[in-house]
Amino acid sequence: MPEIPAIDIDDIIADIAMVFHWPPSSFDEMTISELIKWHRLAAVRIGQNE
Numbered sequence: 628m629p630e631i632p633a634i635d636i637d638d639i640i641a642d643i644a645m646v647f648h649w650p651p652s653s654f655d656e657m658t659i660s661e662l663i664k665w666h667r668l669a670a671v672r673i674g675q676n677e
Contacts, residue, residue, distance in 0.1 A: 645669075
């Protein structure tokens with residue numbers, strides 16, 4: 628089984644910002660749950676449905 632690379636909050640924020648073109652201030656008030664939700668939506672948007 629291939630190893631899944633570790634991902635941290637900075638990676639999650641960078642991915643979301645890249646896909647949705649949001650500024651860093653957009654993430655100041657988000658909870659971890661919200662970040663994960665938006666990260667999943669960003670992955671779907673770029674075709675990474677895994």
